[in-house]
Amino acid sequence: MIRFLDLCFAFAGLVLGFPVLLLLTIIGLFDTGSPIFCQTRVGRYQKPFTLLKFRTMSLDTASVATHLASASSITRFGHFLRKTKLDELPQLWNVLKGEMSLVGPRPGLFNQTELTDARSKRNVFNVRPGITGLAQISEIDMSTPELLAETDEKMIKTMSLKSYFHYIVATALGKGAGDRIH
Template sequence: MIRIFDFLSAFFGLVFGFPVLLVLWVIGVFDTGSPLFKQERVGKNKKPFTLVKFRTMRPDTASVASHLADANAITKFGAFLRKTKLDELPQLWNVLKGEMSLVGPRPCLFNQEELIQEREERGVFAVRPGITGLAQVNEIDMSTPHLLAETDAKMIAEMSISRYFKYILLTITGKGSGDRVRPSK
């Protein structure tokens, strides 16, 4: 049932959100010259997939987890996208393709070995990664691998339809601040 809701939400989100996506893409062209950010991430059963987001950092920024990136790499438009979480909208494409869910553990990078090990020990890779979830609405990010993996496992174990919609609603209404970026020097 959740996959059906994911599919329909992603489909209608992309169709009806197309004008917003187009405007953000055009502004992104002027901001960085390359409005879409694509990165290989760890998916369900540790299968790789290409995550798509709106670019919030300069194109020459190193491909590392957000908490390891320098805050100076974030553009002014990128800061707006992060604050409003609009940078996540292109991930509806990943949801439509079945690589992600609206709710699930945030997909990590393959070089985040400690987080991968923690998640593997807790069976987190048995589910599709998500755009939002329990960790995101509680401001737990990838800078704390053990806590994040525990929180992901708790969310998976306690998942219900009501909690699924609760995490979506909390995200839409602004709960959580997304991945932290290290302060600029």
């Protein structure tokens, strides 16, 4: 049932949101010259996949977890995208392709070994990674890998249709601040 909802919402979001996606892409072209950010992430069963986002940082920013990046690397438009969570919209394509779910553990980078190990111990990789989830609305980010893995495990064990919609609505209403940046 969750996968069916993911497909319906992702398809509707891409179709209905196309004008917004197009506008953000054009503005992003002027902002950084490369509006779409692609990065290899750890997916279900620890298989790699290419995550899509709107670029929020300058092109020369190192490929590290957000909490390790410098705040000065975020562009003015990037601040807006992050605050409104519009930078996540291209991930609807990842959901449509079956690489992600709307709700699930945020996918980490392969160089985040502490997080990967903690999630492996808790079988977090048995589900699709998600755009949002319990950790995101609880303001738990990748800077605390053990806590994040515990929270992901709790979300997975208690997932229901009610919680699925709760995480989506809470995110849409602005709950959660996203990853910390120093």
